[in-house]
Amino acid sequence: MKLTPEISLEQKQELIMTPKLQQAIELLQLSKLELNQRLEQEMLENPVLERAEEEGEEVEEDLTDEFEDVDWEDYFVDSSSNYKVNNYDQDEDEYNYENFVSASLTLEEHLLHQLHLLQLSSQQIKIGEYIIGSLDNNGFLDTSITQLSKELKVEESGVEEVLAKIQQFDPTGVAAKDLQDSLLIQIDNLVLEAEKKELMNKIVTDHFELVSKNQLRKLSKELSIGLEKIQQLVDLIKMLHPNPANLYTKEVDTKYIEPDLIVEKINGRYVVTMEQDSTPRLRINAYYQKLLKKFKSDAKAKEYLQEKINSALWLIKSIEQRRMTIYRIAEVIVDLQQEFLERGLKYLRPMTMQDVAEEIDMHESTVSRATTSKYIQTPRGLFELKFFFSPGLETKTGEVFSAISIKKMIKDILAKEDKKKPLSDQKIADKLEERGVEVSRRTVSKYRNELEIPSSTQRRRYS
Known part of the structure; x- marks a missing residue:
């Protein structure tokens, strides 16, 4: 059989990650702090982007003539003989010494x-x-x-x-x-x-x-x-x-956590709200929008402005999409974890990312990205969204317990044990079975080690 080179056409479909899609995925997995840093950088690079004004503030409409009404003579009044510092109406609390963080000795x-x-x-x-x-x-x-x-x-x-x-x-x-x-x-x-x-x-x-x-x-x-x-x-x-x-302190970076979402009980039901500052509000500067209409003859300037405006619009859309995705995931988590919110850690329901993905009709990888470094403030404390994803064990009665709730039961059992006669892993398993949770001695040993609880021999006391 003779091999000869030849040209042939082939038709196939491929999923191509466009730069805009890559940007949307990247924004989705950023934490609150990282998102703010990213947006500050975007606003430096894109002049048409600006933060939306807070409610109650008036926005100047005629931005094209904003410099025409300035009284330049008053602006350049010679005040060289007066060396007083202007009062900028700064908050009195700004210089409160309690606001300064003291450095600890290493x-x-x-x-x-x-x-x-x-x-x-x-x-x-x-x-x-x-x-x-x-x-x-x-x-x-x-x-x-x-x-x-x-x-x-x-x-x-x-x-x-x-x-x-x-x-x-x-x-x-x-x-x-x-x-x-x-x-x-x-x-x-x-x-x-x-x-x-x-x-x-x-x-x-x-x-x-x-x-x-x-x-x-x-x-x-x-x-x-x-x-x-x-x-x-x-x-x-x-x-x-x-x-x-x-x-003494070691030279490590201190990490501060601010919640992205807040869960509150209102009129007998749990309501999820996005933290106001968690997703900064951006908009297109009206001045550049009007300027775009004026550049009819200058094609290069018009093309530059159009490119920047399109980029800004996509960024704003991506941020809103990110906000809605995180919010929808949080709503599903809260709906599925009602008993945990009411009664505590012991009643945490087993749940996987696939369960949430099916509820909101999204891919599991999207849920994984959206819950990375995102935190939710609940009546039971502050948790990372990923905390709620825990595998479960099914009992003979068909009831399912999460691994976290079983660990909490083990801790409760050991807190009440006789220190002179500590419980073995098998006896802990027997006590769990009395509570309707059937697990093997091996599983108890595994969970006990994950909780960093020593064995019965090491827990024993003689006085």
């Missing part, structure tokens, strides 16, 4: 401040600053004394002397080599009887693994001490700070 700043309060030589200050700068995110020093002395080109004894001073700084236990070392430093600084401190040191040094696994009965036998006394000593150890750095 661990490094706090330690450096204490270091410079000591009467040390310049070389010791240098060593101390280097040690503080070498601490990891947990406040531990994972570099050896030998390595530090080589890097600083000083004697090891000099490094040890300064390190010992830093380890006594607040918070106690900082600059230790690891968790056990930190706990030993903290125990040494406790105001306790010498016997108790000695026993606590022995437990941390020689039996730390038993404490971490809560094997107190075995620990009691090895130390020949009563269980109740062991429990008291372990409780004291657990009161110490395992991570000194957590007491």
